[in-house]
Amino acid sequence: MNSDAVGSATNALNSLTHVEAARWGRDLSTLLRITRMNFRHPWQVAFAMGSTIMAAILQLLIPQLLGRAVDQAQTAIGGGVAGSAAGQALWTPALLLLAVSALRGLFTMAQNYFAEAVGHHVAYELRLAYYDKIQRLSFSFHDRVHSGDLITIGMLDLQGVRMYFSTALVRVVLLTMLIGIGAYMMISTDPMLGLVALSFVPFVAWRSSTTQLRLRATWLDLYERLSVLSRVMKENLAGIRVVRAFAAQSYEMLKFDRASKTALGLAKDLVDIYVPSTSAMTLSFFFAMGLVLWIGGNKLVAGEISVGTMATFLTFMTILQMPVRQIGLMVNAFARASSCGSRLFGLLDQEITIRDALNARPLEISEGTLRFHHVSFAYPNVENRAILKNLSFEARRGETIAIVGPQGSGKSTMAHLIPRFYDVTGGAITLDGQDIRNVTLESLRKAVAVVQQDAFLFTTTIENNIAYGDPWAKRQRIEHAGEFAQLHDYILGLPAGYETVVGERGVSLSGGQRQRLTIARTMMLRPSVVVFDDSMAAIDAGTEQRIRAATRRFAKDRVTIIIAHRLSALMHADQILFVDNGEIVERGKHEELLAKRGRYRALYDLQTRPGDII
Numbered sequence: 200m201n202s203d204a205v206g207s208a209t210n211a212l213n214s215l216t217h218v219e220a221a222r223w224g225r226d227l228s229t230l231l232r233i234t235r236m237n238f239r240h241p242w243q244v245a246f247a248m249g250s251t252i253m254a255a256i257l258q259l260l261i262p263q264l265l266g267r268a269v270d271q272a273q274t275a276i277g278g279g280v281a282g283s284a285a286g287q288a289l290w291t292p293a294l295l296l297l298a299v300s301a302l303r304g305l306f307t308m309a310q311n312y313f314a315e316a317v318g319h320h321v322a323y324e325l326r327l328a329y330y331d332k333i334q335r336l337s338f339s340f341h342d343r344v345h346s347g348d349l350i351t352i353g354m355l356d357l358q359g360v361r362m363y364f365s366t367a368l369v370r371v372v373l374l375t376m377l378i379g380i381g382a383y384m385m386i387s388t389d390p391m392l393g394l395v396a397l398s399f400v401p402f403v404a405w406r407s408s409t410t411q412l413r414l415r416a417t418w419l420d421l422y423e424r425l426s427v428l429s430r431v432m433k434e435n436l437a438g439i440r441v442v443r444a445f446a447a448q449s450y451e452m453l454k455f456d457r458a459s460k461t462a463l464g465l466a467k468d469l470v471d472i473y474v475p476s477t478s479a480m481t482l483s484f485f486f487a488m489g490l491v492l493w494i495g496g497n498k499l500v501a502g503e504i505s506v507g508t509m510a511t512f513l514t515f516m517t518i519l520q521m522p523v524r525q526i527g528l529m530v531n532a533f534a535r536a537s538s539c540g541s542r543l544f545g546l547l548d549q550e551i552t553i554r555d556a557l558n559a560r561p562l563e564i565s566e567g568t569l570r571f572h573h574v575s576f577a578y579p580n581v582e583n584r585a586i587l588k589n590l591s592f593e594a595r596r597g598e599t600i601a602i603v604g605p606q607g608s609g610k611s612t613m614a615h616l617i618p619r620f621y622d623v624t625g626g627a628i629t630l631d632g633q634d635i636r637n638v639t640l641e642s643l644r645k646a647v648a649v650v651q652q653d654a655f656l657f658t659t660t661i662e663n664n665i666a667y668g669d670p671w672a673k674r675q676r677i678e679h680a681g682e683f684a685q686l687h688d689y690i691l692g693l694p695a696g697y698e699t700v701v702g703e704r705g706v707s708l709s710g711g712q713r714q715r716l717t718i719a720r721t722m723m724l725r726p727s728v729v730v731f732d733d734s735m736a737a738i739d740a741g742t743e744q745r746i747r748a749a750t751r752r753f754a755k756d757r758v759t760i761i762i763a764h765r766l767s768a769l770m771h772a773d774q775i776l777f778v779d780n781g782e783i784v785e786r787g788k789h790e791e792l793l794a795k796r797g798r799y800r801a802l803y804d805l806q807t808r809p810g811d812i813i
């Protein structure tokens with residue numbers, strides 16, 4: 200090998216070592232962070248650890264007491280003590296053994312109780328922090344990350360962190376004491392027999408650790424497969440009408456079967472890893488026990504040890520068997536906590552890109568004028584593709600601005616910039632001269648309402664759905680909003696009226712009714728700027744006319760922006776902006792745009808061509 204090759208191999212090895220070291224460093228800091236969170240409950244931690252130490256000490260006393268009791272019994276029998284006297288002599292150790300076992304049980308109960316309490320408190324705090332973070336993370340984050348993955352992190356990863364205290368930290372203390380002190384006691388009593396009795400420990404510790412780590416890797420694969428399965432199922436349920444309409448049940452079944460088969464294969468792998476390993480560990484334990492019986496038996500015959508000592512050794516071995524096997528579970532608990540914790544903290548530490556500026560002040564509305572100053576925008580995940588280019592327009596209180604244009608031209612994107620769902624990448628948007636990036640988000644979102652294309656309803660009553668933005672609103676206002684959205688009479692006809700539950704588990708509403716309900720919800724907010732983002736597409740023309748008439752009254756006190764494909768919905772606007780490819784290519788009133796004979800006129804002609812359905 201020449202020196203260059205040696206050099207590059209050394210470099211590769213170094214960078215590998217660096218990667219490994221960095222990974223270890225990250226794992227360690229994650230575990231330290233979880234440990235610190237646990238220690239924020241010092242009393243419960245102290246009680247859990249204290250109970251663990253007491254339970255371990257008492258458990259270690261049991262073999263000694265048992266050995267002594269056997270020796271006493273033998274002395275009583277050998278010394279020819281009368282039956283009743285021998286029985287009397289055995290009472291004390293028997294009662295003592297019972298008391299120690301009962302106390303050990305109590306301390307174990309306390310250990311479990313306090314350890315679980317610590318875990319549940321940490322989980323509660325993390326759950327709140329996680330939910331809060333998800334609420335505040337910007338839309339660009341939610342565009343990137345699948346909602347199913349967020350649910351998995353919030354449920355399963357949080358569970359891994361919750362279990363860390365009871366399955367890793369408490370176990371370290373318990374196992375160290377039981378194995379360490381147990382081994383010391385056996386070796387100090389009879390070094391040779393002690394070493395033979397402990398001979399199974401290294402093998403079982405190694406085997407259980409490696410098995411658990413292999414099991415963990417397979418579990419992670421299985422977990423991934425199961426989340427694929429749940430995604431397939433979720434999608435199938437959400438799109439059940441499409442599946443049935445396209446008679447695609449067998450295709451869907453095939454897709455599900457394929458994902459299930461992989462999961463089945465992995466579940467089999469788990470059994471293949473687990474079963475031989477458990478058998479090997481049990482065999483090594485009984486092999487060591489056989490050796491102790493054989494060597495200890497010889498020592499017993501030679502009078503080097505008593506029967507009681509022999510009984511002590513065998514009991515110690517039986518007691519140590521479980522903790523030694525649990526070393527693997529403990530290693531697994533550390534590994535699980537570090538991987539679950541790093542995913543969870545990765546999300547909790549995400550930077551919130553859309554948030555209040557340092558010196559943000561509440562928005563103050565006086566004239567109610569909205570301005571776009573040379574606004575440009577590209578979505579954060581596709582930064583090199585400009586969606587909006589140098590857009591400028593102004594809308595005063597009482598004015599209605601209509602935005603029209605081909606699909607994908609950027610109309611909804613314009614709407615999403617006003618409440619700062621995304622930040623502009625060039626130029627600025629102002630409300631009464633205040634850059635929306637310099638005012639508090641809460642005040643901005645109270646002032647700007649967007650009626651979205653997707654009419655989302657919460658699974659609750661119609662009343663609660665309408666009053667979502669103002670939970671303390673009086674019934675009269677809620678009904679007024681219902682009337683505004685031309686929904687009041689329909690709601691009164693429902694069995695429970697405004698108390699009727701809607702949403703996934705409630706009464707099914709038609710697409711148009713859902714849209715009207717979301718319009719009513721927005722009307723409750725009394726915003727300074729309201730955007731109807733194609734939110735009447737599913738509403739029939741007659742109802743739309745009535746809503747428009749009501750909107751005109753409502754529009755007097757605010758800026759109204761209407762995004763629509765049907766020109767009949769926006770002809771009355773004070774200003775119509777024709778947007779194409781992120782640019783305003785035409786602007787003006789309906790008649791002016793018709794006279795221009797440009798893009799708007801072409802669209803108008805297309806929609807009003809005799810014989811065509813508008």
Ligand SMILES: Nc1ncnc2c1ncn2[C@@H]1O[C@H](COP(=O)(O)OP(=O)(O)OP(=O)(O)O)[C@@H](O)[C@H]1O
Pocket residue numbers: 342578580581586604605606607608609610611612613733
């Ligand atoms: N979250 C997003 N991330 C990346 N690109 C996006 C995102 N949302 C929309 N786009 C892209 O931005 C462009 C403009 O989309 P937008 O929804 O603003 O168009 P639109 O004019 O409202 O269309 P439509 O009339 O169909 O509702 C489209 O090319 C779309 O693919």
